[in-house]
Amino acid sequence: MTTHHPREDLLGDNGGTFAFDGLEAAVRRARQAAGDKHVLVMGANVARQLLRAGLLDEIWLHIAPLLLGGGTRLFDGEQVELVPVEAVAGGAFVPHLRYRVRNP
Structure with a gap:
């Protein structure tokens, strides 16, 4: 979990850790x-x-034909x-697309 408000880590009920020490640190800890x-x-x-920081290797998009209104555009x-990399037709007209990110 990422946030703009630093605080001490929290241990979730499912064993996951909510880390609040920045995006790069969260990625490093998640990979570890x-x-x-x-x-x-x-x-x-x-x-x-993560794209801006060059920290994504791949993007897997699952495109659902549903209008939800506003939001953040990827x-x-x-x-x-x-x-x-891959395109798979999913059920109910949902394509699953996989891309490798070419970082500079």
């Missing part, structure tokens, strides 16, 4: 905890910050070079 597994990022705001104003 995941070992050889994936680290998932949810939410366009955090994903955009690529709004960003110059991101993506390399297609």
